[in-house]
Amino acid sequence: MRIAVYPGSFDPITNGHLDIIERASRLYDRLVVGVLSNGNKNPLFSAEERVEMIRRVTVHLNNVEVDTFTGLLVDFAKSKNATVIVKGLRTVADFEYEFQMALLNKALNPEYETMFMMTNTKYSYISSSMVKELAGFRGNLTGLVPSEIIGQIKEKYE
Ligand code: PNS
Numbered sequence: 001m002r003i004a005v006y007p008g009s010f011d012p013i014t015n016g017h018l019d020i021i022e023r024a025s026r027l028y029d030r031l032v033v034g035v036l037s038n039g040n041k042n043p044l045f046s047a048e049e050r051v052e053m054i055r056r057v058t059v060h061l062n063n064v065e066v067d068t069f070t071g072l073l074v075d076f077a078k079s080k081n082a083t084v085i086v087k088g089l090r091t092v093a094d095f096e097y098e099f100q101m102a103l104l105n106k107a108l109n110p111e112y113e114t115m116f117m118m119t120n121t122k123y124s125y126i127s128s129s130m131v132k133e134l135a136g137f138r139g140n141l142t143g144l145v146p147s148e149i150i151g152q153i154k155e156k157y158e
Helices: 015-027 047-057 073-079 092-108 128-136 147-156
Strands: 003-008 030-036 064-069 084-089 113-118
Touching: 003 015, 003 073, 015 030, 015 084, 015 113, 030 047, 047 064, 047 147, 064 073, 073 092, 084 092, 092 113, 128 147
Parallel strands: 003 030, 003 084, 030 064, 084 113
Antiparallel strands: none
16 A cells, blocks of 8 residues: 655645645555644644644545644654655745755655655645735635635634
């Protein structure tokens, strides 16, 4: 059984993330979305809220599981019996950081492979931080995040 983990902060999940989840779920028997719960000290959404939102927008994908993790990604991958780490790349700006992380994770545990997937070009400009900035200015989030969670994001800025 081929199990992959797709880690991130997902504060909140965007359509770019969802696109990677949908595509990666077709490549592996199981895809575990890992929500880092102790990364940013000041997240907009709690780890539980982020997990719930991702579960809600991935109900149609029956081989996708969502869980939180703290600590090292390679330890989380091990706990899920995963052998692959999936990451999405949007632009060359993502490359340097992701390259460093992939090499570090490889050094920490050579059993895991990091697989990079190119973003769908229509989502290449979307990031969770841009979504939050836009939401703060009461901007239109249609097309940037799954429609099911737009109301929940807006509520945070009311
Ligand atoms: O969505 P993000 O914030 O870019 O995701 C970053 C994430 C969660 C993938 C990264 O911060 C991570 O893997 N953190 C866990 C700690 C870890 O293993 N770091 C690398 C070795 S120090």
